[in-house]
Amino acid sequence: MKIDLKQLRNQPKQGESFLFVESWPDELLQGLGAGFAEPVQVDLEVVFTGQMYVGRGKVTTKLQLLCSRCLEPSIFEVDEALDLTMIDAGSRKPDEFKDDILLVEQGEVDIEPAVVEAIFAIIPLNPLCNMDCQGLCPGCGVNKNQEACRCQEDHIDPRWEALKKLT
Numbered sequence: 001m002k003i004d005l006k007q008l009r010n011q012p013k014q015g016e017s018f019l020f021v022e023s024w025p026d027e028l029l030q031g032l033g034a035g036f037a038e039p040v041q042v043d044l045e046v047v048f049t050g051q052m053y054v055g056r057g058k059v060t061t062k063l064q065l066l067c068s069r070c071l072e073p074s075i076f077e078v079d080e081a082l083d084l085t086m087i088d089a090g091s092r093k094p095d096e097f098k099d100d101i102l103l104v105e106q107g108e109v110d111i112e113p114a115v116v117e118a119i120f121a122i123i124p125l126n127p128l129c130n131m132d133c134q135g136l137c138p139g140c141g142v143n144k145n146q147e148a149c150r151c152q153e154d155h156i157d158p159r160w161e162a163l164k165k166l167t
């Protein structure tokens with residue numbers, strides 16, 4: 001996901017648009033039990049201020065995540081704003097920016113790390129297929145969204161067992 005900013009450098013304050021649509025491997029989301037259900041799309045408008053390149057845009061895609069309650073795969077939409085600050089390598093970092101600056105090398109910069117970061121930042125810690133997901137029964141393991149739990153039938157209340165013995 002490299003963008004070429006050489007043209008922009010010669011025309012300060014003239015915006016330039018970049019569009020990427022790329023299929024990314026699921027390995028990028030490794031460890032999350034997740035995958036990409038759609039290509040990653042990035043729309044970015046970059047302006048050169050004379051000192052830095054300011055990129056505004058968004059990243060959209062669809063992820064397949066496992067619901068943290070019922071463990072079913074569910075589709076999760078990503079539609080996130082992207083704010084990038086890029087400077088030419090070797091030029092002085094503006095003081096107000098500590099990090100999150102991408103370095104432009106020979107007029108080009110790879111924005112992929114920032115896009116990956118934006119996607120990761122919004123993946124919920126405990127994804128849910130639905131706010132009302134009933135989850136799995138800890139007793140019988142059924143998905144309570146799909147089936148009624150049978151635990152009640154299987155386990156007779158021990159107090160009733162005791163009463164039975166009396167009769």
Ligand SMILES: [Zn+2]
Pocket residue numbers: 067068069070071072128129130133134135
């Ligand atoms: Zn669920």
Ligand SMILES: [Zn+2]
Pocket residue numbers: 137138139140141142149150151152
């Ligand atoms: Zn159950």
